[in-house]
Amino acid sequence: MVSNDLLKGTLKTIVLSLLEERGRMYGYEITQEVERLTKGKIQLTWGALYPTLHKLEADHLITAEEVSIGKRVRKYYTLTETGNKTAREKVQEFLDFVTIMGQILNPKPSLNLG
């Protein structure tokens, strides 16, 4: 399991990159997808996911559309144009971060040709 503290800062990136890949998703689907991709190592809670989704919507990075599914309404999210750009930036930023963290935590012996 990945700790909530670590997850907190990256949740936006996760949601944005998932939406970038899959196009249109709803809340439950996102939690399931994350669980599947991480083989259960990351379990998104409602409490973390929905505030993030609504915040992204308020910031105009994603838009929502409501679709009737039987007797209930399902809210699908898609990236906006700015959202697309932000998704790419965020993913890149995170990858850079991981590389840098790797350098700190796992320094490889470097060849000294001097």
Added chain:
Amino acid sequence: MAELTEKEIRRLSREIEKQGLTYTELQQELLDHLCCDVEAEMEEGLEFVKALEKVRKELGKDRIQEIQEETLLLINQKYRIMKKFMYILGMIAPAMLITGTIFKIQHWAGAGVLLVFSLFLLGAIYLPVFVMVKIRDTRKEGKKVNMPMYVFGLFAGIIFIAGAMFKIMHWPGAGIMIMLSGLVTVLIFIPILVVQALKDKENQVQNFTILIFVLCFVAITFMIYALRVSKNVLTAFSVATEGHIASTEIVEARNSAYLDRLQQSVPGSDIIQEQAKEIRSRSDALNDYISDLTADIVHRSHPDNLAAVDQEGNIAFDKLDNMDELYSVRVVIFGDEGIPGMGNDLQQKINDYKKFLSQNSDPALAGMINKLLDTSPRGELSWVQFCFLQAPMIGAVNVLTSIQSNIRVAEGEVLSQLLHRPLEEVVE
């Protein structure tokens, strides 16, 4: 895939509502999520009720409301608008307050409206909005909100601004409000602020600055209060005033006696009797006019002062409030905000009276009459300014009653001279 019946969905919907979820957009979304969860469990072979129980257990009890709060906090547009509104108001209200103050100093009409409106904006809107925004910001940072600090600070602030507004508008109760806000600030708010400043390491500089400003503000307010006219001075004024009133009464009685004797002792001399009557009625008229001015000034100083003045204009000095009030004198004598001042009118009436007395008496009395009712300018100041500029209420009342006393003395001199003149004529 198992699909929930309408009834089951309703059951879940009630479940969500029961948890206190009121934000409808989130309601529908969470309902869908909950349905999916339950459906997934049912897929595994559980019955609806069992599935629901399992899902519910996983969610924890108060989760739903928490999610709502967090969501609203993150996206709340109302909060953003509120913040923007606060900034705009923060610019407008002080600008208006300054404009109002300039108007007030210049005695232009509209000063009162500007001041009341800007103080209302500051106290009733800006301050509460600021506290709300501040509390939310603190919560958002994940820190504990020092609720007593905000509650007492807000209370003291609102009462203080209301007190200032009442003071400027001369409405009753201003003193109590300012006093109360001072007490709350010194006894409750400042101690809380000190503790907070010591505890909150992150905002220490900010809290310390606020503390210093609050302390300076309290000090200045109390200093202004300390600058008020001392009670002893006020008492001295009222003793002097009572002296004028007493002597006026005595001289009035004597003058009435003169009048009676004039009517008895000079039968046939209609002209003199008419003259005496005219003098009396002129004196009474001016005396009444000054009594009305006095009553007006006294009333304007404090609404309770209505009870301190009886129908005949007698003032109960021990019942007077706000004896050091400056504004009532300024309004009545010099005029303010569209109310015409009566000072020049008073001077004119005294001059007319003097002229009348001099015309109806021996020229030898003219010097004394002029001395008693002198209205000539004193140095740079006109007589009205000399008597009433920056005068406290009781000071003005003192001047007015002394004029009344002098009127009666002058009247008495003229009447007594009339009383003695016929005798001389008889001798001749």
